[in-house]
Amino acid sequence: MGAGKADAAVMAIENTMSGGLIPNFELLRSHPMQIKGEIFLRIEQNLMALPGQKIEDIKEVRSHYMAINQTRSFFESYPWIRLVESEDTAKSAAQIASEGLLGVGAVASAIAAQNYGLEIIAPGIETVKQNFTRFLVMDDSLTVPQDRINKVSLCFTLPHTAGSLAHVLTILSFYGMNLTRIQSLPIPGREWQYFFYIDLKFASYERYAQAISAVRPLIDEFQVLGEYHSAL
Numbered sequence: 001m002g003a004g005k006a007d008a009a010v011m012a013i014e015n016t017m018s019g020g021l022i023p024n025f026e027l028l029r030s031h032p033m034q035i036k037g038e039i040f041l042r043i044e045q046n047l048m049a050l051p052g053q054k055i056e057d058i059k060e061v062r063s064h065y066m067a068i069n070q071t072r073s074f075f076e077s078y079p080w081i082r083l084v085e086s087e088d089t090a091k092s093a094a095q096i097a098s099e100g101l102l103g104v105g106a107v108a109s110a111i112a113a114q115n116y117g118l119e120i121i122a123p124g125i126e127t128v129k130q131n132f133t134r135f136l137v138m139d140d141s142l143t144v145p146q147d148r149i150n151k152v153s154l155c156f157t158l159p160h161t162a163g164s165l166a167h168v169l170t171i172l173s174f175y176g177m178n179l180t181r182i183q184s185l186p187i188p189g190r191e192w193q194y195f196f197y198i199d200l201k202f203a204s205y206e207r208y209a210q211a212i213s214a215v216r217p218l219i220d221e222f223q224v225l226g227e228y229h230s231a232l
Contacts, residue, residue: 035226
């Protein structure tokens with residue numbers, strides 16, 4: 001592994017409250033690493049700051065936009081606190097610690113507070129307690145046995161004709177493919193045309209292979225983002 005590079009990664013892709021992390025879909029398509037698994041984690045968000053501060057001292061809170069979306073109801077009781085979107089939850093906590101920022105809080109995990117020496121002012125401030133994030137495991141050194149594969153993530157484009165998506169989905173359904181997610185993103189420079197990202201679950205790898213063979217002539221660009229075992 002070279003400097004600035006990783007052999008494996010775990011990447012968030014969607015949340016039960018905030019939906020999909022749109023920029024990460026493009027990362028899946030544009031990078032060669034394959035999805036080899038998935039993990040669902042219950043999300044607990046905590047308000048933290050430098051030790052000794054109270055919530056009355058906090059004027060600004062920084063966190064990833066998704067963590068802010070997950071905790072807005074809590075902050076309605078503290079109208080003087082300004083919510084600022086940042087690149088990452090843990091990175092926000094690290095910045096507060098490294099720069100000694102008084103009056104600034106972060107929304108992040110308890111592990112982040114522990115790692116960066118911050119004090120949790122308010123634990124468990126997420127609005128919905130049954131809040132889960134789905135993470136994808138990206139590691140090309142892993143091999144998933146074919147008899148364990150029951151889920152696939154795909155990306156494709158379609159001819160700009162009426163009913164093209166409906167036709168593909170009908171065929172997938174005929175072969176017993178369970179569509180668990182679909183996401184469309186515009187193709188830059190091609191007006192009103194889209195990349196379609198879909199997740200399919202299935203009971204038979206053979207039927208999955210047959211389904212792909214059946215729809216492949218109807219699809220323009222096609223990319224398998226990963227074949228893996230479902231975590232649910």
